[in-house]
Amino acid sequence: MMNTMVQVPSIALGTAEATSAHAKVVARHVDVYYGDKHALKDVGLDIPERAVTALIGPSGCGKSTFLRCINRMNDTIAIARVTGEIAIDGQDVSDPELDVVQLRARVGMVFQKPNPFPKSIFENVAYGPRIHGLARNAKELEEIVVTSLKKAGLYEEVKDRLTDQGTGLSGGQQQRLCIARAIAVSPEVILMDEPCSALDPIATAKIEELIDELRSNFTIVIVTHSMQQAARVSQRTAFFHLGSLVEEGSTVDMFTSPKDRRTQDYITGRFG
Numbered sequence: 001m002m003n004t005m006v007q008v009p010s011i012a013l014g015t016a017e018a019t020s021a022h023a024k025v026v027a028r029h030v031d032v033y034y035g036d037k038h039a040l041k042d043v044g045l046d047i048p049e050r051a052v053t054a055l056i057g058p059s060g061c062g063k064s065t066f067l068r069c070i071n072r073m074n075d076t077i078a079i080a081r082v083t084g085e086i087a088i089d090g091q092d093v094s095d096p097e098l099d100v101v102q103l104r105a106r107v108g109m110v111f112q113k114p115n116p117f118p119k120s121i122f123e124n125v126a127y128g129p130r131i132h133g134l135a136r137n138a139k140e141l142e143e144i145v146v147t148s149l150k151k152a153g154l155y156e157e158v159k160d161r162l163t164d165q166g167t168g169l170s171g172g173q174q175q176r177l178c179i180a181r182a183i184a185v186s187p188e189v190i191l192m193d194e195p196c197s198a199l200d201p202i203a204t205a206k207i208e209e210l211i212d213e214l215r216s217n218f219t220i221v222i223v224t225h226s227m228q229q230a231a232r233v234s235q236r237t238a239f240f241h242l243g244s245l246v247e248e249g250s251t252v253d254m255f256t257s258p259k260d261r262r263t264q265d266y267i268t269g270r271f272g
């Protein structure tokens with residue numbers, strides 16, 4: 001239970017009310033249409049800072065669509081139309097003043113399929129800091145690369161072959177490389193869309209451990225089809241169904257005493 005209630009500035013949120021103490025991302029009345037298809041319906045959610053929020057629900061319920069609203073990746077889909085309000089630290093992400101390139105540096109993304117650039121391991125991680133001008137010289141850049149690889153739990157495995165192709169790593173290593181690439185630009189929020197679905201149980205366990213470590217510094221939102229994974233890695237869980245957010249709450253409460261019948265059916269495997 002939250003013991004403090006903080007009102008998020010009303011400029012960004014209109015009449016919306018904040019329900020949690022340190023909401024990093026606040027979504028209110030978010031609707032998404034792909035042409036005529038109403039894919040997200042009036043979604044409101046607070047995503048707490050420095051914690052892991054899991055988005056769960058049956059295929060096609062809108063989890064990826066919601067994730068993409070946070071860093072405006074839906075902008076890249078011509079037929080997508082997004083309405084409503086999403087604010088990060090009170091700043092509306094659809095603010096015309098806001099530079100979308102900067103937004104995506106603040107809100108990093110890791111995808112289902114590891115997608116390293118066809119470049120060296122070093123260059124995969126150095127690319128973002130270089131284009132965002134985060135290093136003043138080669139030494140600083142190298143420091144960022146090494147630190148990011150260490151944070152992603154990959155450094156020991158690759159330190160002797162930083163000039164090898166990133167695509168030559170194993171699937172689990174590639175995914176950790178993609179996480180290193182995401183954290184190299186010091187994002188505030190990391191969005192992960194089924195980051196372990198292409199990985200074996202050992203690689204998955206490594207990524208889960210990593211997520212648990214990263215949450216002390218980052219706000220993480222993870223989409224997963226694995227109830228076990230949601231229960232293991234997240235502190236908050238949100239259940240989506242047919243484009244609506246049915247229920248959200250602490251992960252423990254969601255898994256032990258879901259309020260809605262649909263949530264209960266889904267987490268107990270009766271549908272999905």
Ligand SMILES: Nc1ncnc2c1ncn2[C@@H]1O[C@H](COP(=O)(O)OP(=O)(O)OP(=O)(O)O)[C@@H](O)[C@H]1O
Nearest residue numbers: 034037039057058059060061062063064065066077
């Ligand atoms: N680019 C797109 N063009 C048209 N419709 C889309 C597009 N992306 C998603 N949709 C539709 O929007 C709805 C929500 O899709 P979304 O990908 O967000 O679901 P999801 O919960 O992530 O599903 P999954 O678990 O299968 O990844 C679905 O009906 C889907 O068909």
Ligand SMILES: [Mg+2]
Nearest residue numbers: 063064065193
């Ligand atoms: Mg998806």
